[in-house]
Amino acid sequence: MDGSAILARLRGRLGAQVLETHDRLGDHTAVVAREGIVDALTFCRDDAELRFDMLMDLTAVDYLKFPGREDGPRFDVVYHLYSVAHNHRIRLKVRVEQDASSVPTATGLWPIANWLEREVWDMFGIRFDGHPDLRRLLMYEEFVGHPLRKDYPIERRQPLIGPNV
Amino acid sequence: MGVGTFFTSKLDEAIGWARKFSIFQYPFVTACCGMEYMATACSHYDVDRFGAGLPRFSPRQADVLFVVGTISHKMAPVLKRIYDQMCEPKWVVAFGVCTCTGGFYNNYATVQGIDTIIPVDVYIPGCPPRPESVIDGLMKLQDKIAAGAQRY
Numbered sequence: 001m002d003g004s005a006i007l008a009r010l011r012g013r014l015g016a017q018v019l020e021t022h023d024r025l026g027d028h029t030a031v032v033a034r035e036g037i038v039d040a041l042t043f044c045r046d047d048a049e050l051r052f053d054m055l056m057d058l059t060a061v062d063y064l065k066f067p068g069r070e071d072g073p074r075f076d077v078v079y080h081l082y083s084v085a086h087n088h089r090i091r092l093k094v095r096v097e098q099d100a101s102s103v104p105t106a107t108g109l110w111p112i113a114n115w116l117e118r119e120v121w122d123m124f125g126i127r128f129d130g131h132p133d134l135r136r137l138l139m140y141e142e143f144v145g146h147p148l149r150k151d152y153p154i155e156r157r158q159p160l161i162g163p164n165v
Numbered sequence: 166m167g168v169g170t171f172f173t174s175k176l177d178e179a180i181g182w183a184r185k186f187s188i189f190q191y192p193f194v195t196a197c198c199g200m201e202y203m204a205t206a207c208s209h210y211d212v213d214r215f216g217a218g219l220p221r222f223s224p225r226q227a228d229v230l231f232v233v234g235t236i237s238h239k240m241a242p243v244l245k246r247i248y249d250q251m252c253e254p255k256w257v258v259a260f261g262v263c264t265c266t267g268g269f270y271n272n273y274a275t276v277q278g279i280d281t282i283i284p285v286d287v288y289i290p291g292c293p294p295r296p297e298s299v300i301d302g303l304m305k306l307q308d309k310i311a312a313g314a315q316r317y
Contacts, residue, residue, distance in 0.1 A: 139274075140239045147273040157273065159238045161245055162281040 003028030052081035058116035064150040074098040102127035123148035181311035186216035191227035196234025198261040201293040235263035
């Protein structure tokens with residue numbers, strides 16, 4: 001299915017939950033309200049026309065001090081979906097405020113979301129409500145902070161053993 | 166040998182000569198340098214010519230620890246424990262720039278050279294080092310093994 005047709009189908013089903021859409025550089029993307037993200041993902045997976053059976057990636061972007069986003073929500077959580085059956089793709093985004101940085105989990109839809117959400121929590125400090133086991137994935141338990149946040153000091157080191165260089 | 170001829174040597178030199186040609190290595194392979202390590206070990210470059218052809222996959226059976234690839238802070242205690250499990254005499258080879266200095270990974274995750282954690286005998290720079298560099302490093306290690314004071 002064509003990318004703009006996918007966006008139209010999403011808009012038709014989800015209505016006002018789809019906050020905006022764009023197809024910059026050919027990447028068709030829908031920004032969805034936080035409350036509607038699980039509905040949107042479930043519809044993408046189960047609808048016969050869409051059949052997004054694969055969660056390719058689940059990641060986040062920190063827009064701290066990003067030109068044009070100074071006053072907006074700090075983070076975007078990005079879902080990359082792919083349909084093996086129809087060979088088409090879509091991106092869904094959820095905007096997340098720094099203070100209420102949590103998103104409903106997608107682990108009930110795709111099991112791989114378990115580790116991907118753990119990675120996003122580890123790197124960005126965004127919580128996923130309803131996640132069964134939200135521990136760090138890449139860094140060690142003793143690590144303090146979230147290293148891919150733009151305000152994580154670039155020189156800060158937290159070695160387990162050995163000198164702090 | 167006929168009657169009256171004899172062979173003299175210092176015991177240290179004899180043991181050093183034997184040890185340098187019976188290197189049992191423990192390959193601690195964490196990253197892309199492992200590919201070059203495999204190339205060095207296989208028939209084309211044939212590390213067995215130097216008596217180092219038999220890797221041991223238990224540190225308790227190994228003489229030389231080959232640290233091959235980037236060591237993260239999360240992995241550092243594991244590497245230290247592997248090193249501590251090896252019996253004396255033991256040597257350590259830092260294989261590739263990541264193990265020598267951290268390479269170009271100067272970030273929150275990467276140890277800036279394994280010599281901040283364990284002692285290193287030979288550094289083999291390169292990203293990754295070519296098999297010729299590895300063999301050069303191995304021969305330098307052999308010289309060091311043979312020249313050092315032997316404990317037994």
